[in-house]
Amino acid sequence: MEAEIILHVDGSRRALTIDTRTTLLDALRDRLGVYSPKKGCDHGQCGACTVLLNGRRVNSCLVFAVAQDGAEVVTAAGLAEGGNLHPVQQAFLDQDAFQCGYCTPGQVCSAVGMLAEADAAQPSYVTEGFRPEDSPAAADLDDEEIRERMSGNLCRCGAYVNIVAAVRQAAAGGSGA
Amino acid sequence: MKPFDYRRAVAPESAIADVAGNPEAAYLAGGTNLVDHMKLGIAEPRLLVDITSLPLDEVAETQDGGVSIGANVRNSDLAAHPLIRSRYPVLSQALLSGASGQLRNLATTGGNLLQRTRCVYFQDVTTPCNKRAPGSGCxxxxxxxxxxxxxxASDDCIAVHPSDIAVALAALDATVVVQGPSGERSMALTDLHRLPDSRPDLDTVLEHGDLITAVRLPGLPWAERSAYRKVRDRASYAFALVSVAGAVELEDDGGAPGEVPVIRQVRIALGGVAHKPWRATLAEETLRGVQATHENFRAAADAELERAAPVGDNAFKVPMVRNTMISVLHELTREYS
Incomplete structure (x- = not known):
């Protein structure tokens, strides 16, 4: 069965006709040539396909594109503005936060979404206290919070130490500790 | 994956009619479980009715001092909601212990309750499984x-229910509001899920076409003292080996200074141990009206686990549940016991 949908991908309006079985990930990669989100496990277990869907980080492999008609999608390739890397991207470079790089676009999108969640006072499983003000803002996330909040992104190279450092740098809005 | 039609629901009534009238139809909400199952060949709906546009996304106080949660409220939004965090911390913790940030942004309250077991044989269509293919064996x-x-468990199925949230909701005496072809009804959360018996293919008592529209929490002021503890193979982003949801109210007269206080009310539910979230009523009975001591906590855990029947590889869960339950009870009575 086919459906016509419109997606706003990294600022561009894209109209396409898709089979209803097409995931958002496959629509982006195979139909629109947007290759930054990666297919790792294709079952929501690795996070390599993470994109920002209407501003929130999600696994694009578990979303049917047909259900996202009109949605705004931002991939890692759409984060830079005016030729300048997004601070999270710059932090991944500064901190050498990858080896093979396959998980990196998902890690970057996840970090961008996660920092926004923290600034919206969303707690994590390791947050102490139950008042909104008990939730650390992005700039106040310690390494335990960063690890917990980034746990949906696996890195088979094991670059986690530098990924945490990169997220810490981006969260602090500076050169990192 | 089999081809399917897609329809965006505009009202609960028409969505229910669409699904109830087609045995091969299914509701689509967050999709984090269903889409995966369609890829794996476990689920093969020919019509998906997308309910994410239905106005079921409110978290609101009820007149009895409780909270009503719309079925479409995302797990991440519910976990962060001030009413849930301040009044029912056990539920917020359970939500945040489940899945990952990305998945919690998609997954909904109703969908979470209806997620299916993570048993590896259920998920592998090449193996016998009574839940997936009735009569094929376990x-x-x-x-x-x-x-x-x-x-x-039964001789036909030893799968466990994977939800964390359902365990917290079982402890909190939540009710589930269901709309079906013949109208609305509600049931205790603990009555929603079934034990496997000879029909492990049935996870819940719902009929085809029934739609969960809301979950209601009763007013329970003492649930401010509640907690969810999850034990798993890695520190985050893993299903529970076992989990314990608990809430405790102590007698407020407190007895003589220095004396260990008495438990007035207690709620305990267990995850990772059964085909449904397991309300630990025997442990609760043992604890009501006794002092909050380690010995009494242990006796309560033993009372609940007397019926435990491990099958081999999972014998470790018995002491793990016991110790986790004792630990949660200590945490909830820490300044006293």
């Missing part, structure tokens, strides 16, 4: 049973 009984049930 591969876990003499297979890899490390993650499986120690309470309430």
């Amino acid at each position: 591969s876990a009984l003499e297979g890899y049973s490390r993650y499986h049930a120690i309470l309430g």
Whole structure:
């Protein structure tokens, strides 16, 4: 069965006709040539396909594109503005936060979404206290919070130490500790 | 994956009619479980009715001092909601212990309750499984049973229910509001899920076409003292080996200074141990009206676990549940016991 949908991908309006079985990930990669989100496990277990869907980080492999008609999608390739890397991207470079790089676009999108969640006072499983003000803002996330909040992104190279450092740098809005 | 039609629901009534009238139709909400199952060939709906546009996304106080949660409220939004965090911390913790940030942004309250077991044989269509293919046998009984049930299992199925949220909701005496072809009804959360018996293919008592529209929490002021503890193979982003949801109210006269206080009310539910979230009523009975001591906590855990029947690989769950339950009870009575 086919459906016509419109997606706003990294600022561009894209109209396409898709089979209803097409995931958002496959629509982006195979139909629109947007290759930054990666297919790792294709079952929501690795996070390599993470994109920002209407501003929130999600696994694009578990979303049917047909259900996202009109949605705004931002991939890692759409984060830079005016030729300048997004601070999270710059932090991944500064901190050498990858080896093979396959998980990196998902890690970057996840970090961008996660920092926004923290600034919206969303707690994590390791947050102490139950008042909104008990939730650390992005700039106040310690390494335990960063690890917990980034746990949906696996890195088979094991670059986690530098990924945490990169997220810490981006969260602090500076050169990192 | 089999081809399917897609329809965006505009009202609950028409969505219910669409699904109830087509045995091969299914509701689509967050999709984090269903889409995966369609890829795996476990689910093969020919019509998906997308309910995410239905106005079921409110978290609101009810007149009895409780909270009503719309079925479409995302797990991440519910976990962060000030009413949930301040009044029912056990539920917020359970939500945040589940899945990942990305998945919690998609997954909904109703969908979470209806997620299916993570039993590896259920998920592998090449193996026998009574839950997926009734009558084909249970591969876990003499297979890899490390993650499986120690309470309430049957000769046909030893799968466990994977939800964290349902465990917290069971402890909180939540009710589930269901709309079906013949109208609305509500049931205790603990009555929603079934034990496997001879019909492990049925996870819940819902009929085809029934739609969960809301979950209601009763007013329970003492649930401010509640907690969810999850034990798993890695520190985050893993299903529970076992989990414990608990809430405790102590007698407020407190007895003489220095004396250990008495438990007035207590709620305990267990995850990772059964085909449904397991309300630990025997442990609760043991604890009501007794002092909050380690010995009494242990006696309560032993009372609940007397019926435990591990199948081999999962015998470790019995002491793990006992110790986790004792630990949660200490945490909830820490300044006293």
